[in-house]
Amino acid sequence: MRITGVRAYAVQLPLAEGSYSWNTQSFAAFDSTIVTLETDAGPEGYGEICPLGPSYAPAFADGARTAMHTIAPSLIGLDPRQSDVVAHHLNTALMGHPYAKSAIDVACWDLAAKAAGTSVATLLGGAFRDRIRLFRVITRQEPEAMAENLLEYRARGYTHFQAKVGEQMSRDLERLHAISAVLDGTETVAADANTGWRQHEALQIAQAMNSLPFTMEQPCLTYDECLAVRRVLERPMILDEVMDSRTAIRRGAADGAMDIINLKISRFGGLTGARRARDLCVDLGIAMTIEDTWGGEIATAAIAHLAASTPDGFHLQSSAFHDYHTLPIASGGPEVQSDGTMTLPTGPGLGVEPLWDRLGDPIWTVGSSLT
Numbered sequence: 001m002r003i004t005g006v007r008a009y010a011v012q013l014p015l016a017e018g019s020y021s022w023n024t025q026s027f028a029a030f031d032s033t034i035v036t037l038e039t040d041a042g043p044e045g046y047g048e049i050c051p052l053g054p055s056y057a058p059a060f061a062d063g064a065r066t067a068m069h070t071i072a073p074s075l076i077g078l079d080p081r082q083s084d085v086v087a088h089h090l091n092t093a094l095m096g097h098p099y100a101k102s103a104i105d106v107a108c109w110d111l112a113a114k115a116a117g118t119s120v121a122t123l124l125g126g127a128f129r130d131r132i133r134l135f136r137v138i139t140r141q142e143p144e145a146m147a148e149n150l151l152e153y154r155a156r157g158y159t160h161f162q163a164k165v166g167e168q169m170s171r172d173l174e175r176l177h178a179i180s181a182v183l184d185g186t187e188t189v190a191a192d193a194n195t196g197w198r199q200h201e202a203l204q205i206a207q208a209m210n211s212l213p214f215t216m217e218q219p220c221l222t223y224d225e226c227l228a229v230r231r232v233l234e235r236p237m238i239l240d241e242v243m244d245s246r247t248a249i250r251r252g253a254a255d256g257a258m259d260i261i262n263l264k265i266s267r268f269g270g271l272t273g274a275r276r277a278r279d280l281c282v283d284l285g286i287a288m289t290i291e292d293t294w295g296g297e298i299a300t301a302a303i304a305h306l307a308a309s310t311p312d313g314f315h316l317q318s319s320a321f322h323d324y325h326t327l328p329i330a331s332g333g334p335e336v337q338s339d340g341t342m343t344l345p346t347g348p349g350l351g352v353e354p355l356w357d358r359l360g361d362p363i364w365t366v367g368s369s370l371t
């Protein structure tokens with residue numbers, strides 16, 4: 001099997017709630033890019049990259065598309081089943097930019113599994129489960145609105161939540177108290193500041209949180225700030241934005257900096273890197289939220305396969321991004337259930353097929369049979 005062509009599509013994913021807000025940022029839609037790999041064997045492979053706007057991480061949609069266009073010629077003639085070889089060629093063609101390489105890597109895994117007549121989860125080591133525990137984001141709003149939002153999602157079966165804070169210390173404490181007042185004692189809630197607090201603020205919030213039923217997620221921008229907060233926090237700590245390499249994971253484990261990491265597939269350049277990070281976390285005894293920066297059904301399918309192939313006890317929760325949108329972009333993807341889980345797709349590969357009429361014409365092609 002050889003890659004013969006590459007196509008990229010751009011699509012806006014509007015948010016069902018009207019907006020998605022974290023620390024001081026807020027967006028009404030996210031800009032996603034879908035990449036298609038054509039092969040001489042017939043099947044096509046699909047991947048998706050959707051940075052959470054241009055200022056969540058060192059990643060943005062136009063950057064992904066430009067980077068992928070730059071490296072696409074180096075893919076022609078490669079065997080997509082050889083993911084390490086493909087990764088080497090991509091790294092030779094362009095240094096860094098793992099998020100841009102992620103969609104291509106996922107598309108290669110999709111093709112490898114299709115060629116083997118099996119699922120991506122099987123190639124990742126096998127599926128431990130066919131239902132994936134989800135968490136639901138409670139977007140940053142006024143305190144009472146966040147509490148009401150949680151109750152709405154509880155009624156839809158969710159038991160895991162992530163409350164977006166990190167805007168302003170005193171207001172965030174009001175948010176956490178309002179949410180705490182409606183919790184039933186069995187639910188899991190992370191207070192995710194998305195790097196929004198300064199260290200002196202996070203230290204005060206950590207002391208307040210020691211008597212509240214939350215885990216704290218990524219309070220500050222840098223690892224050292226988060227480590228200082230960790231030293232006074234008596235609740236579990238999740239690190240997300242700073243967990244961007246296996247070196248970072250090893251250091252965090254050695255320092256006792258976190259109990260859980262948020263493993264985002266595109267931060268590790270796709271499933272090839274994310275699987276290695278996942279396996280390292282298992283070795284180190286660190287549980288994981290497994291997700292990505294954002295996306296639709298294709299990105300969510302990749303999440304489901306990695307999550308399903310993660311051993312019991314180490315997969316804490318995942319995101320069903322497409323369930324936050326009004327625009328489906330693929331069929332066959334994970335289906336959200338009434339018990340706060342999503343299904344693992346059953347088709348070969350990722351199990352998804354793009355809805356081409358939603359994607360429109362390619363924004364660029366390289367070596368494609370399409371003109």
Ligand SMILES: [Mg+2]
Nearest residue numbers: 192217240262
């Ligand atoms: Mg987070």
